Every structure is written in structure tokens, then in C-alpha cells.
Amino acid sequence: MATSEPVRARHVAIIMDGNGRWAKKRHLPRALGHQRGVDAVRRVVRGARELGVEALTLYAFSTENWRRPEEEISDLMGLMKRFILSDLDEFAAAGVRLKIIGDYKAFRPDVVELVEGAVARTADNSGTTLAVALNYGAQDEIARAAIKAAAKGAITPDTIAAELDTADLPPLDLLIRTSGEVRLSNFLLWQAAYAELLFTDVLWPDFSVDHLRDALEMFANRDRRYGGR
Numbered sequence: 746m747a748t749s750e751p752v753r754a755r756h757v758a759i760i761m762d763g764n765g766r767w768a769k770k771r772h773l774p775r776a777l778g779h780q781r782g783v784d785a786v787r788r789v790v791r792g793a794r795e796l797g798v799e800a801l802t803l804y805a806f807s808t809e810n811w812r813r814p815e816e817e818i819s820d821l822m823g824l825m826k827r828f829i830l831s832d833l834d835e836f837a838a839a840g841v842r843l844k845i846i847g848d849y850k851a852f853r854p855d856v857v858e859l860v861e862g863a864v865a866r867t868a869d870n871s872g873t874t875l876a877v878a879l880n881y882g883a884q885d886e887i888a889r890a891a892i893k894a895a896a897k898g899a900i901t902p903d904t905i906a907a908e909l910d911t912a913d914l915p916p917l918d919l920l921i922r923t924s925g926e927v928r929l930s931n932f933l934l935w936q937a938a939y940a941e942l943l944f945t946d947v948l949w950p951d952f953s954v955d956h957l958r959d960a961l962e963m964f965a966n967r968d969r970r971y972g973g974r
């Protein structure tokens with residue numbers, strides 16, 4: 746369907762990349778880059794809420810990130826835990842619903858327990874949905890969805906879509922990747938079919954609400970044709 750009306754992005758996803766390079770540029774430890782990355786998450790979740798984004802999906806840990814040194818993986822888990830402990834009250838009070846996509850149960854039991862508690866606590870909230878991708882890989886997601894669809898009797902684009910981890914979210918409108926890399930790194934491959942893509946050189950720890958606002962404005966002016974004319 747052709748439209749030239751400015752439209753609001755309902756579902757925005759972000760590949761939060763560049764924490765390591767942000768730290769390296771400053772001769773700081775990588776872990777500090779990840780820490781500043783968490784500050785950016787906090788800003789962007791608040792901003793998305795204020796800007797009326799219905800769903801924000803953030804790529805926090807990929808199925809391929811297990812290839813990183815154990816120390817870095819452990820730093821990331823620790824940061825996730827601390828983030829939930831420090832910020833859950835604020836998000837819960839603001840009506841944010843936390844959702845996890847990906848096979849998060851492969852994480853450490855203490856992380857799984859904390860994450861599940863946070864999801865349960867915000868389950869009835871009706872404000873912005875914050876979907877965090879943990880041990881997420883789109884190929885894994887699609888394979889899991891196809892198995893479920895097959896078990897129910899039919900594999901079609903619709904039956905697969907209905908079993909994806911994001912099935913309860915609005916269609917993906919805008920996919921942003923920071924840090925200058927121009928690839929999807931196994932993120933939301935199915936959902937990105939007709940999403941608008943935005944690649945920016947900004948490193949994730951530097952990503953601000955103004956960057957998000959600019960991205961939403963850019964989105965509003967794009968002409969999505971979905972194969973029509």
C-alpha cells in the first residue's frame with residue numbers, strides 16, 4: 746500500500762553495537778564501554794516511552810556472543826542483573842512491560858530467575874513494551890517457530906509468524922544499528938522483511954534521545970511501498 750502520509754513508528758528495534766570501540770577509543774576497559782551502554786539503554790527506554798513508541802526491541806546478547814571470552818560474558822550478565830535491580834521499579838511504575846525474546850533459559854540460573862521475576866512483575870502493564878533479546882538469534886527463532894507451526898499442522902508465512910518470539914508485538918517498523926557496521930548479525934531477519942533500516946556511525950554508548958528522535962523523524966518521511974507503487 747503506497748502512502749506519503751508521515752507515520753509514526755510503532756515498533757523500533759536496535760542493534761546496540763560499538764561498546765567495545767567506544768571504550769577502546771578512550772583507552773578504557775571494555776567493561777566500562779558496556780556499562781556506558783547500559784546508561785544508553787536507560788536513556789533510550791525513557792525516550793521511547795516519551796516519544797510514544799509502542800514496542801522497543803533491543804539486541805542485548807546474540808546466540809553468537811557466546812564466542813566472546815568468559816570474562817566478558819560474565820561482565821554482561823552482571824550488568825544485566827544490576828540494570829534490572831536498579832531500574833525495574835522506575836520502568837514498572839511507568840507502565841513498561843518487559844518481555845524477553847530468544848532462548849534466555851541458557852543463561853545462568855540467577856539471571857534467569859531475576860529476568861523471569863521482572864517479566865512477571867510487569868506482565869500486566871500496558872505502556873511501552875521493552876523486548877530484550879537475550880541469547881537471541883533470528884535463525885534459531887525461525888527454526889523454533891517452524892517446529893511449532895509444523896506441530897500445529899501447516900507451515901506458511903502466517904503460521905510461522907504467529908509462533909515467532911515477537912508474535913504479540915506490532916510489525917517491525919524501524920531497525921537501527923549503531924557503530925557503523927552494516928549488517929543484521931542474525932537479528933530479526935524475518936521481521937525485517939519490510940522494516941525501514943537505519944545504520945548510523947554513532948557508537949551505542951553515545952546514542953541519545955535526540956538520535957532516536959531523528960531516527961523516528963526520518964522514518965516518518967520514508968515512503969513504504971511494500972512492493973506496490
Ligand code: IPE
Nearest residue numbers: 761762763764765766767805
Ligand atoms: C555491543 O558492543 C554489545 C554486545 C554485543 C553485547 P560490542 O561489544 O560488540 O562493541 P564493539 O562492536 O566491539 O565495538
Ligand code: IPE
Nearest residue numbers: 760761762804805806807930
Ligand atoms: C550484534 O553485535 C549483537 C548485539 C548487539 C547484541 P555484535 O558485535 O555481536 O555483531 P558482529 O559480531 O559485529 O556481527
Ligand code: MG
Nearest residue numbers: 762763764765
Ligand atoms: Mg560489536
